[in-house]
Amino acid sequence: MNLARYCLTSAAADMAKTALEVVGPDGSALETWSYGKLTATVLSVAAGLQDRGLRTGDRILLRIGHSSDFPLLFFGAIAGGFVPVPTSAQLTPPEASAILADSGAALVVHDGKTALPEVGAVQLLGPDDIEALKRTAPGSFAETQRDDPAFLIYTSGTSGTPKGVLHAQRAAAARAPMYRGWYGITASDRLLHAGAFNWTYTLGAGLMDPWANGATSIVYDGPREPDLWPNIIEASRASLFAAVPSLYRRILKYGEVTPASFPALRHGLTAGEGLPATLYHEWRERTGRELYEALGMSEISTYLSSAPEVPVKPGSPGKPQAGRRVAILREGGDSEEPASAGEAGLLAIHRDEPGLMLGYWGRREETEAAFRGDWFLTGDRARCDEDGYYWYEGRADDLMNAFGYRVAPEEVERALAADPQVQEVAVTALPARSGVSLITAFVVPRDPETFDLDRLASHAAGQLAEYKRPKDYRVVDQLPRTPSGKVRRKALGEFRKFDQSE
The missing domain is CATH 3.40.50.12780 (ANL, N-terminal domain)
Known part of the structure; x- marks a missing residue:
């Protein structure tokens, strides 16, 4: 192989068919x-x-x-x-x-x-x-x-x-469960990916998978302003569009989008960070299109997703793709015992999964330490509901300690993001004094002029146990992110305290 x-x-495509288009800001092909x-x-x-x-x-x-x-x-x-x-x-x-x-x-x-x-x-x-x-x-x-x-x-x-x-x-062949379990891709599709070539999300979802299905891959080369994307999607005649949630959010904020926009687009795909339920609903309402999320990592690519055949549950990345061996193991100890229904635990992939990495380069001990028996521990926490949908509960190493309680930042973020005032939010624990850390929320408001901090705190009080509620709020223009769009939690503490008198 x-x-x-x-x-x-493998798709025995017509050799004259377009495999790759590099398009410019007006959506026209720069290379074919x-x-x-x-x-x-x-x-x-x-x-x-x-x-x-x-x-x-x-x-x-x-x-x-x-x-x-x-x-x-x-x-x-x-x-x-x-x-x-x-x-x-x-x-x-x-x-x-x-x-x-x-x-x-x-x-x-x-x-x-x-x-x-x-x-x-x-x-x-x-x-x-x-x-x-x-x-x-x-x-x-x-x-x-x-x-x-x-x-x-x-x-x-x-x-x-x-x-x-x-x-x-x-x-690459091990990515086959995504074809129907996430994309719903066919040879007639034209998939536009917003990422850079070097990113695994682009290499896989933007190149490997379209080509393995005889489809056309479209990659954009030009300025990255969010208001350009609606025209690029439409002019390139993309039937599928893949990006991170933060780009979808920026497209909705800065672009002109209606159900009549980009008529060739069947649905959007998103991965790389969690898709907030509020963003999903806004995309559906503004565009009339579905948005299918997937959860994965560099060590295996995606393995949980929603799809045309797996209806979306807003806030959940979906179900294990067909054929994937996924489990949620109890936290603590070395047991391979699965967590109970609804119980949060460690998200794991069976070592026989063909898409799983060979190992960490030059780090045999670290590779072995990533396994618990026959299960590779992803480092993510999740729970499974009665319908088989998984709910992401954050990185195991992101857990906050709030006065002796362990709190997942994603749980707090989901609750805060449900307030219509909130555009984006990230939560972490910051040291207040020796031995004491406070849960701190960094909020990007939809409208800074009308944002009401007391209202948000009141909303949190109605959604979260007292020990889970942020004890400090900081309003910021944007969240610090990696080049791939993920929030850099360790950089959150660099923000200064917001002064409402400004």
Whole structure:
């Protein structure tokens, strides 16, 4: 099994059909790649890399920005039997150097625009070399096995230090439960993804899955102002649109959206952070379209979702996708005993799940510690209701200690977000004095001029036990986020106290 071959040839697509479109701000195509041209160029890159004297399994660090060269190099490396290491174009030289050193990459490929690591004796290929790779006579897909390494993605660990997540060649085929369990995708679909190429959400949902289904992938290249997106969705004739919840929120706030907008769009897809019920309802009301959420992580991709065949329960990411072995285990100890219905516990994936990572690169002990018997502990907490829907209860390491009680920030956030005054909210515990932390809510109001803090506190009193209620509120313009759109809880304490006299 070769991941690149699976994605590019398994759907037996018409080789003249468009596989990839890169579109500009007006939605028109800047680049168009047919399946035939894309496959041939990927095999050219593979052959060119093989000519560089690399050994099967060698890592290749990609320092390439948001251009079609990124997927060509990513899939070309896999097609050649090598292991690409995709990285964000926003990394600084020290950050890129740390990943280069940890991965032991034998080659660095860059586009001349991204910051470079200290390469030392490592081979370095630049823009001219990339063009030469694409002009190499095409070879064939490497005969890799299903459990051979395919790609290495770096994600922030709980300590804040990036760690490599190594995936196997089987990882793309293991995404098949998403096809109906989340997307409802067919070969006729045109899927527009709002993310950058290097992000696993884009590599999977934006490239691997559309191609494995013979569909067309659309990726936007241009300014990122939220008011541009309604026109991009419409002009590109996207039938599916994938983004993070924060972008959907910004589209509704700054864009002109009605049920008549983007007529080709069947529904939206969202992942990367929790979808608040209020945002779901507003999107439905303003656009007349469904919005299907999925929950996943770098170690496995998505495994819980709603879909055309799995009706949405607002606030829940959905149910386990068909064929996935998912459980909620009791917290504490080493037992593999499942939690009772409605009881919050540790969200876990069975070790036999084919989409599960091979392990954390160079961290055998940490890999082993992530398992409890036959179950991989995701680090997330959840509960399951009587209808089989899962409800996210936050990261296990995000739990707050409120006067001896353990409180999940997501529970508090859901309650506060139900107040119509609230646009966004994030909650964390901040130290007040030695040994004492207070639950603190950071609120982005819909209308700062009419926002009533006492009203929000009163709303919280009606929704939450006293020990769960925020003891401090801070009003902010926006929440600190990672490049992928997730809230940076550790950065919340950097906000200054809001002064209502301003």
